[in-house]
Amino acid sequence: MQMNIMVTGGAGFLGSNFIGYMLDTYTDCRIINFDKLTYAGNLDNLAGYSWRSDYQFVLGDICDRAAVDKVLRHYEIEAIVNFAAESHVDRSIADPSAFAMTNVVGTQTLLDAAVSAGVRRFVQISTDEVYGSLGDTGWFTEESGYAPNNPYSASKAAADMFIRAYYQTYGLHVNYVRCSNTYGPRQYPEKLIPRTITDAIADRPVIIHGEGQSIRDWLYIGDNAAAIDLVLKKGEPGEIYNIGAEQERRTIDVAKAVLDQLGKPHSLICFTEDRPSQDYRYANKFDKIRRELGWYPVCRFEEGLMLTVDWYVRNRQWWSPLLTKDSLPVSSRISG
Numbered sequence: 001m002q003m004n005i006m007v008t009g010g011a012g013f014l015g016s017n018f019i020g021y022m023l024d025t026y027t028d029c030r031i032i033n034f035d036k037l038t039y040a041g042n043l044d045n046l047a048g049y050s051w052r053s054d055y056q057f058v059l060g061d062i063c064d065r066a067a068v069d070k071v072l073r074h075y076e077i078e079a080i081v082n083f084a085a086e087s088h089v090d091r092s093i094a095d096p097s098a099f100a101m102t103n104v105v106g107t108q109t110l111l112d113a114a115v116s117a118g119v120r121r122f123v124q125i126s127t128d129e130v131y132g133s134l135g136d137t138g139w140f141t142e143e144s145g146y147a148p149n150n151p152y153s154a155s156k157a158a159a160d161m162f163i164r165a166y167y168q169t170y171g172l173h174v175n176y177v178r179c180s181n182t183y184g185p186r187q188y189p190e191k192l193i194p195r196t197i198t199d200a201i202a203d204r205p206v207i208i209h210g211e212g213q214s215i216r217d218w219l220y221i222g223d224n225a226a227a228i229d230l231v232l233k234k235g236e237p238g239e240i241y242n243i244g245a246e247q248e249r250r251t252i253d254v255a256k257a258v259l260d261q262l263g264k265p266h267s268l269i270c271f272t273e274d275r276p277s278q279d280y281r282y283a284n285k286f287d288k289i290r291r292e293l294g295w296y297p298v299c300r301f302e303e304g305l306m307l308t309v310d311w312y313v314r315n316r317q318w319w320s321p322l323l324t325k326d327s328l329p330v331s332s333r334i335s336g
C-alpha cells in the first residue's frame with residue numbers, strides 16, 4: 001500500500017537528498033515536498049524527479065496553518081518528516097527571530113495540524129547541537145541534557161521540547177533524529193565544506209573561525225538519509241535517535257583536506273575572529289540506532305569528501321549563482 005509522506009524543507013540540502021533516496025529506493029511511497037523556498041531552498045536539487053507521479057512540490061510556509069492543513073487533507077498524509085528550518089548558526093547570531101519563527105513556531109504549527117489530521121508518524125530532524133559542547137573526551141547520548149549555546153541550537157532545542165510535549169499530551173507518534181554535521185552534494189555554500197571547496201576553486205581566501213581547532217563529527221549525506229528512512233519506518237514512539245559517523249576532524253584539518261584534494265596551497269587559509277559562543281566539540285554516540293534499528297554509517301570521511309569535492313567541481317552552474325546572491329559578509333560565512 002502506498003504511503004503518503006509530507007517532507008517539509010525538501011528543497012534544501014538534507015531534505016532533497018532524503019527525497020531522492022526515498023524515490024530511488026521505494027515504489028510504494030508518494031512524497032509531497034512542502035517548502036517555502038528561502039535562500040536555501042532550490043528546486044534544481046530535485047530536477048530529476050519533478051516529472052514523477054509519486055513526487056509533488058507545494059510552495060508553502062510551515063508557519064501557515066491553513067496551507068499545512070490543506071496539504072495534509074488533500075494528499076491524505078500519513079507521515080511528516082520535518083526538515084524545514086533556518087539552519088545556519090551565523091545567520092542566527094545576526095537575526096535570531098527568523099529562527100524562532102520557523103524552527104519553533106513552524107514546528108509547533110505542524111505538530112498541531114498533524115494531531116488534528118490524524119497523521120500517524122512525525123519525524124523531527126534535530127541536531128547534536130542541542131546538547132551544547134563537549135571537551136576533548138566523552139560523547140552525547142540520547143540521555144544527554146539540553147545545553148544549546150547559540151540562537152540556532154536554542155531554536156532546535158525548543159522545537160524538540162514541543163515534539164516531546166505533543167507525544168506526552170496528544171499521543172502523536174513522534175521521533176527525533178539528532179544528526180551530527182552532515183556534508184555532501186547540494187549543500188548551500190555557506191557551510192564549512194562547500195564554502196571551502198567553492199572558495200578554493202576560485203582561488204579566494206579560505207576563511208576559518210578562530211584557529212580552526214573546533215571538532216565536528218562528519219556524516220555523509222547518504223548515511224544520513226538511510227538513517228532517517230529507518231526511523232520513519234521503525235522508530236519506537238517518542239524515541240530519540242542520535243546519528244553520527246565516528247569521523248571526528250578539526251575544522252582546520254577539514255579545510256586542509258579539501259585544499260589537498262583540489263591541489264590548492266594551504267596558504268589560501270586565513271583566520272578570522274572566532275564565533276561568539278563557538279562550541280568546541282560535538283560527538284554523537286549512535287549505539288542506540290545501531291542496536292535497535294540496525295543502522296550504522298558506511299562512508300568514511302576521506303571517501304565522502306572525495307565524492308563531495310568531485311560533485312562541486314562538476315556542478316559549478318549549481319553553486320556559482322548562489323555566491324552572488326549571498327548577503328552575509330565573507331568573514332561570517334564559515335560555519336562548522
Ligand SMILES: NC(=O)c1ccc[n+]([C@@H]2O[C@H](COP(=O)([O-])OP(=O)(O)OC[C@H]3O[C@@H](n4cnc5c(N)ncnc54)[C@H](O)[C@@H]3O)[C@@H](O)[C@H]2O)c1
Pocket residue numbers: 008009010011012013014015034035036037038039040041042060061062063082083084085086087088102106125126127128156178179180181182183188
Ligand atoms: N546540515 C546539517 O549538517 C544538519 C545537521 C543536523 C541537523 N540538521 C537539520 O536538518 C534540517 C535540514 O537542514 P539543511 O542543512 O538541509 O538546511 P537547508 O538550509 O539546506 O534547507 C532548509 C530548507 O527549509 C526550507 N524552509 C525554511 N523555512 C521554511 C518554512 N518556514 N517553511 C517551509 N520551508 C522552509 C528552505 O527553503 C530550505 O529548502 C534542519 O532542520 C537542520 O536543523 C542539519
